[in-house]
Amino acid sequence: MNKRHDPGHGAPPLAAPYESNASIAEVADRLRHAGAVAVLTHSKPDGDAVGSTMALVRTLRLLGKQAQGVFIPPWNPRLEPIVLDTPVVHVRHGCFDHPPLANADCVAIVDTGSWNQVSDARAWLAPRREDCIVIDHHAHGDADIAGVRHIDARACAAAELVARVCKDLLGLGSFTGFPPDIAEPLYLGLATDTGWFRHSNVTSGALRLAADFIDCGVDHNRLYRLIEQSDSPRRLRLLRRALERLELIDDDRIAIIALDRHAIDECQATQDELGGLTDLPQTVGSVRAVAVLTELEPGLTKVSMRSKAVDPPESPVDVNRVAQTLGGGGHLHAAGAKVHAPIDEAKRRAIEALRRGMRP
Numbered sequence: 421m422n423k424r425h426d427p428g429h430g431a432p433p434l435a436a437p438y439e440s441n442a443s444i445a446e447v448a449d450r451l452r453h454a455g456a457v458a459v460l461t462h463s464k465p466d467g468d469a470v471g472s473t474m475a476l477v478r479t480l481r482l483l484g485k486q487a488q489g490v491f492i493p494p495w496n497p498r499l500e501p502i503v504l505d506t507p508v509v510h511v512r513h514g515c516f517d518h519p520p521l522a523n524a525d526c527v528a529i530v531d532t533g534s535w536n537q538v539s540d541a542r543a544w545l546a547p548r549r550e551d552c553i554v555i556d557h558h559a560h561g562d563a564d565i566a567g568v569r570h571i572d573a574r575a576c577a578a579a580e581l582v583a584r585v586c587k588d589l590l591g592l593g594s595f596t597g598f599p600p601d602i603a604e605p606l607y608l609g610l611a612t613d614t615g616w617f618r619h620s621n622v623t624s625g626a627l628r629l630a631a632d633f634i635d636c637g638v639d640h641n642r643l644y645r646l647i648e649q650s651d652s653p654r655r656l657r658l659l660r661r662a663l664e665r666l667e668l669i670d671d672d673r674i675a676i677i678a679l680d681r682h683a684i685d686e687c688q689a690t691q692d693e694l695g696g697l698t699d700l701p702q703t704v705g706s707v708r709a710v711a712v713l714t715e716l717e718p719g720l721t722k723v724s725m726r727s728k729a730v731d732p733p734e735s736p737v738d739v740n741r742v743a744q745t746l747g748g749g750g751h752l753h754a755a756g757a758k759v760h761a762p763i764d765e766a767k768r769r770a771i772e773a774l775r776r777g778m779r780p
C-alpha cells in the first residue's frame with residue numbers, strides 16, 4: 421500500500437474524491453453489456469433529473485434492454501407529459517422490492533451522486549455498488565455510491581453528459597440524429613438547469629447541443645408552456661399576496677416577505693406553490709439578500725434565504741452562515757432554517773441575523 425495514503429492502524433479509510441473514474445465510452449460500454457437497467461435520480465426530481473432519466477431509459481429500450489426509470493418522491497405532476505408511457509416506478513416508503521427493480525443487474529444514477537439525495541434507496545443501492553454507475557454534473561457527492569463514475573462539473577446539466585452516453589450507445593455520428601422522444605427530455609434538462617439558457621452556467625457547447633435537439637424535432641414552445649406557463653391561478657394570487665407583504669429595508673438591500681397561515685390558506689396555496697418566492701425580490705438591483713418566511717404551524721416558521729452574487733471587491737452575503745445562526749444551513753447563496761417561534765418573532769430574528777451577515 422502506498423505509505424502516503426495509508427490511513428494508519430484503526431483509522432477509517434480516507435474518503436475517495438468525488439471525481440470520474442470512467443470515460444463516456446466506458447460508461448456506454450458498461451450499459452451495453454447490462455441486461456436489465458434501473459435508472460435512478462435524486463428525490464424531488466426536476467427537469468434535468470427526469471429528462472436525463474427518460475432519455476437514458478428510452479435509449480436502452482431502443483437497444484432491446486429492460487430499462488425502467490425510478491423516481492423518489494415528491495413527484496411534480498407537471499413532469500408527467502415528459503414521461504408518458506415510458507416504464508417508470510414511483511418508489512413509495514423506500515420500498516424497492518418491486519420486481520423490475522429487484523431484477524436489475526445494473527443501476528445508473530443520474531444528476532446526483534449524494535447519498536442524502538437518494539437516502540430512500542440507500543439500503544437497496546449499498547450492496548450493488550459495483551453494478552452502479554453515476555453520471556453527474558455536481559461538484560460534490562459521495563464516491564462510494566457507485567463503482568463506475570462519470571462526473572463533469574463543467575457540464576451545465578446532467579442531460580449534457582447523458583446525451584454523450586446515449587449518442588455512443590446508439591452509434592450516432594452527431595447529436596442531430598436522436599429520435600425526437602430522446603432529444604426532447606435531453607433538451608428539457610439543458611433548458612431547466614440553465615434557467616432557459618439565462619444562468620451563468622450556460623456554455624457555447626450547451627447552446628450548440630440545444631440547437632441540435634431542435635433540429636431533431638424538439639418543440640421548444642410546448643416544453644416552455646408545460647414547465648413555465650402552467651401555474652394554477654392560486655399561485656398568481658399567492659404572488660400578489662407575497663408582494664403585498666414585501667418589505668425592503670436597510671437602503672433596499674434586504675428584502676423580507678412574511679406569509680402567515682391566514683395569508684397562505686386564503687390563497688389555498690399548496691406547499692409546492694410556496695416555492696420560488698425568493699426569486700421575486702432578487703430582480704431589484706439594490707437587493708443583496710432575501711428572506712421569505714412562511715408559517716408552517718403556530719409557533720413553527722420556515723425561513724428561506726437567498727443572496728446574490730456580487731462583483732469583487734464586494735463579498736456576497738453568506739446565507740449559509742446566516743441560516744446556521746437560526747439553526748439551519750445550506751449553501752453560500754441559498755439556505756434555510758425552521759425556527760421554533762411565531763412568525764413575527766422569527767422575522768425579527770431573521771432580520772437581525774441578515775444584518776449581521778451583511779457586515780463585512
Ligand SMILES: [Mn+2]
Nearest residue numbers: 468531578613
Ligand atoms: Mn442537474
